[in-house]
Amino acid sequence: MNRKFKLLFLAAFGRAYIRIVGGNRELSWILWEIILPLLMVTSVVYAYQSLGAPGEYIGFVILGGAMMSYWFNVLWGMGSSLYWEKERGNLEVFMITPAPLEGLLLGMALGGMFNTTLRASSMIIVGVLFFRAKFVFETLPTAFLIFFLTLLALYSLGMAMASLYLMYSRSGWRASELLSEPIMFLSGLYYPITVFPMILQIIASILPLTIGLDGIRRSLILGENVLDLTWHVFLLSAMIPILMVIAVKLLRYMEYKAKREGRLILRWM
Amino acid sequence: MDVKKLLIRIYAISWFAWQELSNWTKPWIFVLYTLVRPLSTLLLYAYIYIAFAVASGQANPAAAFYMITGIAFYNYIGNGLYGIIWVIHEEREHYEILKYNYVSYPSLQGYLVCRGIIYYILGFFLTIIVLALGLPLVGYDLTNLKPNLAVFTIVMLLGFIWCTSLSIFTASLSLFSSEYGPLISEGMGGLLFLTGNVLFPAEKLPPWLHPISEMLPMKEWMDLARYSMNVDYAINTPALMASLVAKTIIYVVFSTLFFKMMDRLVRKIGALEATTAH
Numbered sequence: 001m002n003r004k005f006k007l008l009f010l011a012a013f014g015r016a017y018i019r020i021v022g023g024n025r026e027l028s029w030i031l032w033e034i035i036l037p038l039l040m041v042t043s044v045v046y047a048y049q050s051l052g053a054p055g056e057y058i059g060f061v062i063l064g065g066a067m068m069s070y071w072f073n074v075l076w077g078m079g080s081s082l083y084w085e086k087e088r089g090n091l092e093v094f095m096i097t098p099a100p101l102e103g104l105l106l107g108m109a110l111g112g113m114f115n116t117t118l119r120a121s122s123m124i125i126v127g128v129l130f131f132r133a134k135f136v137f138e139t140l141p142t143a144f145l146i147f148f149l150t151l152l153a154l155y156s157l158g159m160a161m162a163s164l165y166l167m168y169s170r171s172g173w174r175a176s177e178l179l180s181e182p183i184m185f186l187s188g189l190y191y192p193i194t195v196f197p198m199i200l201q202i203i204a205s206i207l208p209l210t211i212g213l214d215g216i217r218r219s220l221i222l223g224e225n226v227l228d229l230t231w232h233v234f235l236l237s238a239m240i241p242i243l244m245v246i247a248v249k250l251l252r253y254m255e256y257k258a259k260r261e262g263r264l265i266l267r268w269m
Numbered sequence: 270m271d272v273k274k275l276l277i278r279i280y281a282i283s284w285f286a287w288q289e290l291s292n293w294t295k296p297w298i299f300v301l302y303t304l305v306r307p308l309s310t311l312l313l314y315a316y317i318y319i320a321f322a323v324a325s326g327q328a329n330p331a332a333a334f335y336m337i338t339g340i341a342f343y344n345y346i347g348n349g350l351y352g353i354i355w356v357i358h359e360e361r362e363h364y365e366i367l368k369y370n371y372v373s374y375p376s377l378q379g380y381l382v383c384r385g386i387i388y389y390i391l392g393f394f395l396t397i398i399v400l401a402l403g404l405p406l407v408g409y410d411l412t413n414l415k416p417n418l419a420v421f422t423i424v425m426l427l428g429f430i431w432c433t434s435l436s437i438f439t440a441s442l443s444l445f446s447s448e449y450g451p452l453i454s455e456g457m458g459g460l461l462f463l464t465g466n467v468l469f470p471a472e473k474l475p476p477w478l479h480p481i482s483e484m485l486p487m488k489e490w491m492d493l494a495r496y497s498m499n500v501d502y503a504i505n506t507p508a509l510m511a512s513l514v515a516k517t518i519i520y521v522v523f524s525t526l527f528f529k530m531m532d533r534l535v536r537k538i539g540a541l542e543a544t545t546a547h
Contacts, residue, residue: 032452039459044317047468051321051332087363171293174302181309189313191320 008106011099015107016114019077023115034122037072041065041123044190045131057191059134059221062127064189066120067213070113070154071183075176077112078105078158082165083172092265101251105162109155136223143219145226149236150212156243157208163251166258187213208239282374282383286352290387307344307395311403314340314468318407333407334499339467341399342494345392345425346432346465346487350458352388353381353436357443358450361544368542378528381440382433389429400498414499420506421497424490427517431486434520441524441531447545466491486516 024030041061048057085091094104127133165172186200187193187209193201204210215232218224226233258264291299318336322328360367374380404411439457443450464471464478465487474482482488489509496502496509535541 028449032449032456036452036455036459039456039463043463043468044314046463046473047314047317047336048321050469050473051318051329052325053321054324057320057324174293178302178305181306181313185309185313185316190317195316195320195323 004100007099008103011097011103012106012110014099015104016111017107019108019111020114023111024118030118033119034126037065037069037119038123038126041127045127055132055134056221058127058131060192060217061190062124062131062133063217063220064187064213065127066123067150067209067216068184068187068189069116069120069123070151071187071209072180073112073116074154074158074161075179077116078108078155079161080165080173080176081108082162086165086265089265095264101255102159102248105159105247105251108162109158112158113151113155135220139219139223139225142224142226142229143216146212146215146219146229146232146236149233149240150208150216153208153212153236153239153243156240156247159247160243160250163247163254166251166254167261167263183207183209186210189213192217205235208236208243211235211239278374278379279383279386282380283386286384286387290391303391303395304398307399308402311337311340311399311406315403315406317468322407328408330409330413333409334404334413334502335495336468337403337407337409338400338495338498339491341396341403342491343462343465343467344395344399345389345428346461346490347458348388348392348395349385349429349432350436350439350461351454353385353433354440354443354454354457355451356381356384357440358447358454361542362447362450365544371541377532378437378525381437385433385436393425413501415501417497417500420493420500423510424493424497427486427513428490428494431490431513431517431520434517434524435485437528438520438524441528444531444535445540447543461485461487464488486513486520489513489516 044061186204193204211232215229318333443453464482471482471488489512492504493509
């Protein structure tokens with residue numbers, strides 16, 4: 001048991017190290033990764049300003065953009081990572097080492113969280129400095145609690161999605177593309193989800209990102225504290241173990257199925 | 270020029286582009302995949318207007334028309350741009366066939382243009398679908414529309430030409446970098462979205478961004494596209510059309526010369542087949 005955990009953490013550390021060092025050694029990469037999402041977020045900020053929307057909307061958009069970076073990291077940095085490893089011929093090397101795949105995915109998640117936090121923070125700084133986005137700092141601990149829970153839930157979901165790439169390659173890639181805009185819409189990236197019809201609000205609430213984003217906005221923009229946001233904390237806390245169990249089970253199942261059907265190292269399909 | 274041969278080439282490359290785009294799944298899943306993204310994008314941006322209208326308690330049909338037409342017509346340009354620029358990255362990095370296509374087709378530039386055609390066709394249909402669904406969604410009365418089919422046709426044609434030229438220019442830059450290829454593609458799409466009168470008038474941007482907005486043909490094209498949907502949309506049509514035609518010609522000439530130069534240079538330095546693994 002101890003050896004298993006040791007291998008898990010060593011693999012996680014090794015993968016996270018590569019991701020952090022590899023993701024930050026090139027300054028131009030970091031700049032690109034900050035500027036690209038800012039182009040979209042800036043467009044929406046100017047759209048709201050040209051409509052004459054109240055100032056709080058700017059904060060909504062900036063926080064939405066920052067949190068969306070994590071979703072994109074989950075989709076492309078976690079989900080499709082195994083597809084990429086498969087394409088490059090690294091996956092078979094990973095598979096023949098004694099390190100568990102969970103460790104690899106955990107490392108990707110930790111490294112991805114770290115890198116994305118650097119980029120998301122830059123977006124918030126730009127929002128405050130250039131667009132005068134206003135936040136309530138008294139409720140920062142509440143926002144951090146919800147943020148932390150959201151990340152745990154999101155990256156557990158990312159681990160579950162990554163396992164799909166063991167089986168499906170090109171169609172998995174398309175699935176990641178499919179999960180970009182619909183999730184951006186449903187999670188209320190640029191507006192509060194209270195503008196949605198009730199049925200859509202219920203569907204959107206299944207996503208950890210929607211609940212997390214709503215909670216963070218409520219605390220940082222409307223100044224609500226942890227007591228006001230009990231439901232957010234409860235729902236996110238409930239989602240984490242459920243998603244983790246699903247991720248581990250799915251990973252095992254997909255690995256087994258991919259090996260059986262000979263798809264594990266099948267490229268370009 | 271042997272027109273028959275050219276048409277056969279266009280057909281062959283378009284067929285190949287279509288297969289690459291769609292043969293990973295069943296037709297109905299592909300249709301769903303094709304529709305879900307633009308429709309979600311429509312909802313995403315339409316709700317910006319709806320959220321504003323709900324918060325302020327007042328409707329603004331002119332703003333609704335502006336936003337929805339912007340999102341709809343961006344599908345045409347965004348698809349074409351992506352369809353051409355992405356080829357370099359995809360064929361070099363993912364499928365590792367760029368060199369084979371390079372030697373089997375008479376010109377890489379021509380090949381890229383042909384690869385984009387299917388994306389423009391797709392983008393065209395998506396534009397129509399998004400317009401048809403988006404305008405009623407934000408409560409815009411469709412009877413207010415006064416389309417001008419002639420202007421619409423000219424605008425679509427000019428859009429194809431300038432966007433293809435811009436894509437060729439961008440693709441020639443991405444020839445040099447396997448690492449930055451996807452970022453260059455995304456960056457150009459984002460820049461057009463920000464500075465091209467898509468969601469808001471470019472005049473709202475800070476002054477230092479105005480020269481970029483003026484350099485790109487997107488602003489004129491987008492306003493003319495809106496005019497083609499509703500002739501009551503107040504713009505100086507002859508001036509914008511003249512400006513768009515002039516920019517289109519400049520882009521065609523410049524991108525052709527630039528691509529030839531870059532094509533020669535990239536082979537000289539041996540970077541044509543350099544993947545991120547190099």
